[in-house]
Amino acid sequence: PSLPAGWSAEKDFKAVGTVSAPTQRNLEPVGPHFLAHARRKRHHRTFSEDERI
Amino acid sequence: MSSETNGTAERFAIGISFGNSSSSIARLNAEGKAEVIANEEGDRQIPSVLSYIDGEEYHGTQAKAQLIRNSKNTVAYFRDYLGKDFKSIDATPCHNSAHPQQSDSTVAFSINDTTDETPNTVTVSEITTRHLRRLKQSASDFLGKQVNAAVITVPTDFKDAQREALIASANAAGLEVLQLIHEPVAAVLAYDARPEAVVTDKLVVVADLGGTRSDAAVVACRGGMYTTLATAHDYELGGATLDKIVVDHFAKEFMKKHKTDPRENARGLAKLKLEGEATRKALSLGTNATLSIESLADGIDYGSTVNRTRYELLSGKVFAQFTGLIDQVVKKADLDVLDIDEVIFSGGTSHTPKIAQLARNIFPEKTNILAPSTFIGAINPSELAPRGAAIQASLIQEFEKEDIEQSIHPMVTATPHLQNAIGVEFTSGETVDFKSLLTAETALPARRLAQFPAPKEGGDVFIRVCEGVREIKVTKPEPKPKEEKPAKTEDDEDDSDFDSDEDEEEEETREIVWKTEKPIAELAVKGVKAGSKVELMVHVNADLGLQITAKEVGGQSAVRGVVEAPKA
Numbered sequence: 223p224s225l226p227a228g229w230s231a232e233k234d235f236k237a238v239g240t241v242s243a244p245t246q247r248n249l250e251p252v253g254p255h256f257l258a259h260a261r262r263k264r265h266h267r268t269f270s271e272d273e274r275i
Numbered sequence: 276m277s278s279e280t281n282g283t284a285e286r287f288a289i290g291i292s293f294g295n296s297s298s299s300i301a302r303l304n305a306e307g308k309a310e311v312i313a314n315e316e317g318d319r320q321i322p323s324v325l326s327y328i329d330g331e332e333y334h335g336t337q338a339k340a341q342l343i344r345n346s347k348n349t350v351a352y353f354r355d356y357l358g359k360d361f362k363s364i365d366a367t368p369c370h371n372s373a374h375p376q377q378s379d380s381t382v383a384f385s386i387n388d389t390t391d392e393t394p395n396t397v398t399v400s401e402i403t404t405r406h407l408r409r410l411k412q413s414a415s416d417f418l419g420k421q422v423n424a425a426v427i428t429v430p431t432d433f434k435d436a437q438r439e440a441l442i443a444s445a446n447a448a449g450l451e452v453l454q455l456i457h458e459p460v461a462a463v464l465a466y467d468a469r470p471e472a473v474v475t476d477k478l479v480v481v482a483d484l485g486g487t488r489s490d491a492a493v494v495a496c497r498g499g500m501y502t503t504l505a506t507a508h509d510y511e512l513g514g515a516t517l518d519k520i521v522v523d524h525f526a527k528e529f530m531k532k533h534k535t536d537p538r539e540n541a542r543g544l545a546k547l548k549l550e551g552e553a554t555r556k557a558l559s560l561g562t563n564a565t566l567s568i569e570s571l572a573d574g575i576d577y578g579s580t581v582n583r584t585r586y587e588l589l590s591g592k593v594f595a596q597f598t599g600l601i602d603q604v605v606k607k608a609d610l611d612v613l614d615i616d617e618v619i620f621s622g623g624t625s626h627t628p629k630i631a632q633l634a635r636n637i638f639p640e641k642t643n644i645l646a647p648s649t650f651i652g653a654i655n656p657s658e659l660a661p662r663g664a665a666i667q668a669s670l671i672q673e674f675e676k677e678d679i680e681q682s683i684h685p686m687v688t689a690t691p692h693l694q695n696a697i698g699v700e701f702t703s704g705e706t707v708d709f710k711s712l713l714t715a716e717t718a719l720p721a722r723r724l725a726q727f728p729a730p731k732e733g734g735d736v737f738i739r740v741c742e743g744v745r746e747i748k749v750t751k752p753e754p755k756p757k758e759e760k761p762a763k764t765e766d767d768e769d770d771s772d773f774d775s776d777e778d779e780e781e782e783e784t785r786e787i788v789w790k791t792e793k794p795i796a797e798l799a800v801k802g803v804k805a806g807s808k809v810e811l812m813v814h815v816n817a818d819l820g821l822q823i824t825a826k827e828v829g830g831q832s833a834v835r836g837v838v839e840a841p842k843a
């Protein structure tokens with residue numbers, strides 16, 4: 223969509239809300255993507271840090 | 276590897292699916308594809324049966340054949356007794372084999388498993404160990420290497436005591452249990468590990484139709500990670516229910532000719548059950564099947580045929596129970612059939628063509644029904660669980676035990692999941708459209724990247740990131756005016772048959788519509804060239820903070836922003 227007239231924000235970004243509360247669920251500890259997730263979580267890495275290794 | 280385990284540390288792991296009716300073993304082959312291993316008799320679905328004659332142990336199909344002549348010393352359908360209290364078990368499936376008995380706090384069988392005259396009391400744990408030892412041996416013989424570890428599939432409702440008992444039994448059989456994984460998730464993994472499969476966000480229903488029980492589960496796949504949203508179980512429904520229909524059909528036919536009921540004689544019933552099952556399985560492949568039994572009752576041989584149409588007619592009610600279970604699990608997950616992207620049919624009874632066809636009618640056309648009769652690329656439903664287990668085994672067999680334990684620890688698996696979808700709102704004139712980027716039930720942290728076309732004329736682009744909720748819009752077509760019929764009331768619904776085609780005309784159309792609930796952030800990308808695309812990346816942290824980046828595809832400068840996590 224096009225920029226509405228009169229819209230402006232610092233550095234062109236404006237936070238206007240927050241995400242609804244999450245539901246706590248259990249992941250199934252299966253599959254390559256989970257193992258990658260577990261690795262990140264245990265070493266407190268972010269996605270991009272993990273990719274570099 | 277740790278220094279204490281000098282040399283013997285090397286693991287050789289397989290995947291095992293351990294069922295009440297049958298078990299399978301699988302391993303990744305040289306090309307990295309999961310392959311189910313046949314035992315020395317050539318069976319890939321190995322009956323979970325053990326039988327003893329003169330101290331000799333029979334296993335699998337050979338043991339199953341002993342149900343006729345040696346039923347007292349034959350143990351079958353024991354998986355669900357493992358780790359359970361005697362009072363809590365249902366002994367019905369064991370009616371025609373060795374009966375379960377109470378032994379201290381556990382379940383046991385009294386069988387002549389040695390050459391001695393007196394029977395021994397063998398616990399269900401010991402039976403499981405013997406069964407797993409045979410499976411391990413078959414796999415070792417086939418692979419030419421000593422198998423010493425395994426990933427075993429279990430139902431989703433397996434209690435901790437059952438898990439512990441299974442691990443203890445496996446250890447006693449010389450198998451290190453790397454992990455116990457859930458049967459439905461193994462089935463999803465078996466499909467997702469195919470080279471042609473693409474990782475997508477999807478909702479999958481797994482219908483695991485077994486021999487003596489059936490289970491259904493709704494699994495959310497988000498970025499290749501799985502979360503079980505709901506499960507449903509039926510402990511009385513399965514292939515055995517269908518076998519009974521076949522058995523009753525032939526028994527009645529036999530009675531008409533010979534005036535005796537073969538079901539009243541234990542051996543006659545055992546023969547009918549064994550052959551009836553084979554006939555039922557044949558009807559999944561062909562449209563006609565024969566049954567022939569020597570000396571069924573009173574020394575009379577019996578032979579007959581049945582066609583699939585007849586069988587499907589007799590089994591209509593039972594088929595409806597299977598689809599009812601699928602319906603039930605979708606409702607339990609607070610979902611609609613429209614939300615489901617895939618239905619995976621797993622378990623031996625899923626070979627039945629009619630069940631998949633009935634499921635086809637429940638779900639919308641876009642839903643993929645993965646069963647042999649509805650999908651050409653379908654994997655053999657009997658092989659899904661063992662294949663999934665084999666894939667998982669290959670992924671973790673190099674890990675150290677501590678690593679596996681830490682990874683599957685609840686600290687890691689308990690993860691916040693998005694309640695609502697996060698996406699982008701498109702406004703064009705009056706209509707507001709929502710494209711979801713991260714779907715609901717996505718495990719956090721997560722990130723998604725998407726490209727959206729910029730307006731044709733180019734210029735400045737405005738992006739509004741919102742939360743979205745899916746709703747089901749029911750549109751009723753305009754009722755056709757009919758003078759001769761007054762407005763129908765609810766009581767009229769069952770009154771006449773010729774109403775039915777009129778009902779069809781009035782059938783409502785149901786579709787998913789997205790509603791934007793709550794704006795999260797607004798961004799502007801300025802000076803976008805005409806006809807180009809805007810790339811948007813949304814990263815959601817575990818604490819619900821957001822990082823959003825937007826830029827023109829191929830462009831240099833990006834707009835970045837951070838949305839703070841909500842305060843608790």
